Amino acid sequence: MRFVHGQIAWMVATIVVLTVLGALSYELFFVCSLIGFLIVTELTAPVTLTPAWRRRLTWLIALGLGGFAVVVIRRILEILPPEVLPW
Template identity: 55%
Template structure:
């Protein structure tokens, strides 16, 4: 049974992603990279805004792995961008 704080966290992340998708669609700038990066930014912000002060529940400790995975994918996007920008004749 999820706690109220966990539900608030999940609802906040889902709302952030939905608003992001709607705004990107309205601007005509929908791409996987853009959506992922803005969603990751929202995830990091919501993680910090909902962090408890005294005790860290076990489910919040597991968020660290999601953050590491998200940052690794972000790094891959950066490397892909640099390859396309600096070596355009190869790609």
């Protein structure tokens, strides 16, 4: 339950901070939540025995990093001038 509470607290804090800064967007919230997910995963990792549910977090991390790659590629394509793109 520490893991779930930590993740929820991180996501609520992210929403509050991004709203106060006026920078709330789906992409930015996703990236900040992914960073929080990775931090909470490491901070709550057991030392001796790994429960079965924690092994499944690897798939969620892989999906999150894939989503992060999509966000980065979209941002790069927005920045590049049209004459650089091959299509």
